[in-house]
Amino acid sequence: xxxxxxxxxxxxxxxxxxxxxxxxxxxxxxxxxxxxxxxxxxxxxxxxxxxxxxxxxxxxxxxxxxxxxxxxxxxxxxxxxxxxxxxxxxxxxxxxxxxxxxxxxxxxxxxxxxxxxxxxxxxxxxxxxxxxxxxxxxxxxxxxxxxxxxxxxxxxxxxxxxxxxxxxxxxxxxxxxxxxxxxxxxxxxxxxxxxxxxxxxxxxxxxxxxxxxxxxxxxxxxxxxxxxxxxxxxxxxxxxxxxxxxxxxxxxxxxxxxxxxxxxxxxxxxxxxxxxxxxxxxxxxxxxxxxxxxxxxxxxxxxxxxxxxxxxxxxxxxx
Amino acid sequence: xxxxxxxxxxxxxxxxxxxxxxxxxxxxxxxxxxxxxxxxxxxxxxxxxxxxxxxxxxxxxxxxxxxxxxxxxxxxxxxxxxxxxxxxxxxxxxxxxxxxxxxxxxxxxxxxxxxxxxxxxxxxxxxxxxxxxxxxxxxxxxxxxxxxxxxxxxxxxxxxxxxxxxxxxxxxxxxxxxxxxxxxxxxxxxxxxxxxxxxxxxxxxxxxxxxxxxxxxxxxxxxxxxxxxxxxxxxxxxxxxxxxxxxxxxxxxxxxxxxxxxxxxxxxxxxxxxxxxxxxxxxxxxxxxxxxxxxxxxxxxxxxxxxxxxxxxxxxxxxxxxxxxxxxxxxxxxxxxxxxxxxxxxxxxxxxxxxxxxxxxxxxxxxxxxxxx
Ligand SMILES: [Zn+2]
Numbered sequence: 254x255x256x257x258x259x260x261x262x263x264x265x266x267x268x269x270x271x272x273x274x275x276x277x278x279x280x281x282x283x284x285x286x287x288x289x290x291x292x293x294x295x296x297x298x299x300x301x302x303x304x305x306x307x308x309x310x311x312x313x314x315x316x317x318x319x320x321x322x323x324x325x326x327x328x329x330x331x332x333x334x335x336x337x338x339x340x341x342x343x344x345x346x347x348x349x350x351x352x353x354x355x356x357x358x359x360x361x362x363x364x365x366x367x368x369x370x371x372x373x374x375x376x377x378x379x380x381x382x383x384x385x386x387x388x389x390x391x392x393x394x395x396x397x398x399x400x401x402x403x404x405x406x407x408x409x410x411x412x413x414x415x416x417x418x419x420x421x422x423x424x425x426x427x428x429x430x431x432x433x434x435x436x437x438x439x440x441x442x443x444x445x446x447x448x449x450x451x452x453x454x455x456x457x458x459x460x461x462x463x464x465x466x467x468x469x470x471x472x473x474x475x476x477x478x479x480x481x482x483x484x485x486x487x488x489x490x491x492x493x494x495x496x497x498x499x500x501x502x503x504x505x506x507x508x509x510x511x512x513x514x515x516x517x518x519x520x521x522x523x524x525x526x527x528x529x530x531x532x533x534x535x536x537x538x539x540x541x542x543x544x545x546x547x548x549x550x551x552x553x554x555x556x557x558x559x560x561x562x563x564x565x566x567x568x569x570x571x572x
Numbered sequence: 573x574x575x576x577x578x579x580x581x582x583x584x585x586x587x588x589x590x591x592x593x594x595x596x597x598x599x600x601x602x603x604x605x606x607x608x609x610x611x612x613x614x615x616x617x618x619x620x621x622x623x624x625x626x627x628x629x630x631x632x633x634x635x636x637x638x639x640x641x642x643x644x645x646x647x648x649x650x651x652x653x654x655x656x657x658x659x660x661x662x663x664x665x666x667x668x669x670x671x672x673x674x675x676x677x678x679x680x681x682x683x684x685x686x687x688x689x690x691x692x693x694x695x696x697x698x699x700x701x702x703x704x705x706x707x708x709x710x711x712x713x714x715x716x717x718x719x720x721x722x723x724x725x726x727x728x729x730x731x732x733x734x735x736x737x738x739x740x741x742x743x744x745x746x747x748x749x750x751x752x753x754x755x756x757x758x759x760x761x762x763x764x765x766x767x768x769x770x771x772x773x774x775x776x777x778x779x780x781x782x783x784x785x786x787x788x789x790x791x792x793x794x795x796x797x798x799x800x801x802x803x804x805x806x807x808x809x810x811x812x813x814x815x816x817x818x819x820x821x822x823x824x825x826x827x828x829x830x831x832x833x834x835x836x837x838x839x840x841x842x843x844x845x846x847x848x849x850x851x852x853x854x855x856x857x858x859x860x861x862x863x864x865x866x867x868x869x870x871x872x873x874x875x876x877x878x879x880x881x882x883x884x885x886x887x888x889x890x891x892x893x894x895x896x897x898x899x900x901x902x903x904x905x906x907x908x909x910x911x912x913x914x915x916x917x918x919x920x921x922x923x924x925x926x927x928x929x930x931x932x933x934x935x936x937x938x939x940x941x942x943x944x945x
Binding site for chain 2: 282285312386518547550
């Protein structure tokens with residue numbers, strides 16, 4: 254006897270600034286007291302809270318990752334970085350210029366190699382540890398394929414003085430999003446480098462010309478471009494994803510957030526974050542005939558958080 | 573009574589299954605209604621009920637290994653029933669941070685206390701730890717480092733070549749005379765003091781750790797009496813003797829490390845504010861060190877029976893040229909009212925001076941070298 258389902262389904266964020274504030278304070282204090290070792294647990298508690306308070310079609314998401322998993326990854330990555338820096342320092346202390354240059358080059362090559370490997374690991378971990386109505390996400394990308402593509406595109410970006418960067422980012426998104434699974438839902442990214450290049454070109458130019466005011470519209474263009482080019486499919490039925498974020502709304506949001514932060518010397522940060530999440534989530538819609546009850550668990554479990562920790566540590570924000 | 577309405581997800585499909593849960597001895601009885609109207613029944617063993625969360629009004633329970641089953645209950649009496657039925661069993665993991673389990677007031681109180689503790693550590697414990705660490709550095713290392721820094725800064729004059737932009741060019745004659753001058757004064761220091769006069773118009777001087785003191789000719793040129801020079805040397809040697817460079821480095825470093833630990837996870841604005849507070853703190857500390865060096869210089873003048881008005885006159889020279897002075901070097905000399913006041917207050921009128929004829933004659937030679945006689 255049900256009516257026809259609505260053709261749009263919205264994401265929503267229900268997190269509360271006060272609760273976030275408590276989480277931040279506890280995380281902050283424990284991270285200081287433990288000289289940073291608490292960091293993985295801090296990250297886990299924040300992710301858990303934010304996932305739990307993000308809803309789609311009436312059900313919340315769950316983050317299954319734990320501080321312990323991320324701590325193990327954290328230690329591994331610290332080890333790798335320690336060895337790299339150790340070699341660099343040892344080479345410098347040896348006073349041998351050739352050796353120093355060779356080790357320095359090796360250092361950068363390894364660091365560059367680590368980026369796609371970390372991205373791959375991070376995607377596998379994050380997706381596997383995220384679920385909705387008990388169904389886990391998954392990532393089926395191939396590590397060596399991603400690495401090859403990443404290094405080729407990085408090389409092209411360098412020799413074109415960054416112009417190829419737009420294609421680089423787009424290819425990366427296409428590969429990664431194309432390999433995400435959610436039960437029997439597949440994803441595709443339909444953006445292309447040329448459009449993305451002109452979008453950035455226009456955005457930066459106008460931002461400069463308007464003394465930064467256009468930046469808010471530019472940010473929303475980027476957000477729209479990303480969201481609207483994600484195309485999901487369930488059993489052959491298309492589920493286009495739409496963004497309704499407007500530059501003017503984002504502008505107002507940012508002004509209020511800026512005021513909140515400056516009047517509280519930054520203490521309002523958790524409330525600002527909740528406002529930002531609420532804004533973005535409420536502007537993402539899934540169109541089409543989505544059947545939230547017929548998703549089937551298809552993906553295997555993956556608990557190695559090293560890649561995710563590495564991405565975090567390198568502060569990568571590629572996607 | 574012991575039966576509650578629930579939503580259930582089996583971890584195989586995303587279908588929402590409506591049903592009930594009954595709290596029985598040692599397990600939960602979950603009964604679900606199939607779409608075709610038949611009922612099915614599932615048991616959850618207490619010990620495998622893994623994760624419990626509370627989102628909004630909903631209690632969420634997870635069960636088993638990957639992929640987990642999920643049970644959601646909106647009934648406000650459910651939690652009460654759980655503790656009645658299983659008094660020894662903790663479904664809700666206690667927060668690791670006990671303050672979170674108390675009310676908001678307690679939480680805020682604890683947070684404030686911990687913050688004050690942080691401030692206390694930063695203001696009082698950290699500096700004294702840093703200073704005592706600085707004092708453990710053996711003198712020979714200090715001298716070695718100081719010499720290394722010195723060699724990187726000073727360049728011997730080469731024929732037909734001006735000093736490069738970065739390096740300072742040594743004035744050999746004046747340096748030789750200044751070193752003779754310094755030997756005539758007892759600074760009560762265990763460091764090997766070496767003065768280097770460099771050909772720079774800048775009105776400044778600084779001390780490196782271990783005993784090297786660099787005087788810019790611009791300052792020396794402006795001096796009229798030997799007691800001004802003695803006051804300057806007294807001040808710079810005090811920086812060396814009291815290990816001021818090392819203390820300063822250790823304190824800035826520890827402050828920096830402490831701040832990066834604290835601001836690591838903070839948002840931009842708060843981090844910037846704390847960072848600037850740290851800079852201010854450091855500036856305050858270098859003022860403290862200057863004051864200590866001034867006091868020490870005054871003491872040296874008195875002990876060597878050199879006129880104490882030298883310090884005040886030195887400050888007058890520095891004040892006159894402060895308008896044109898470029899950014900200061902390693903040891904900054906922020907001129908404040910306080911320093912002048914200190915010099916005025918402590919200078920002795922009609923003091924008993926014992927003239928050291930050798931000091932006087934070396935000073936004359938310096939004046940001649942500067943073309944002032
Ligand atoms: Zn000084």
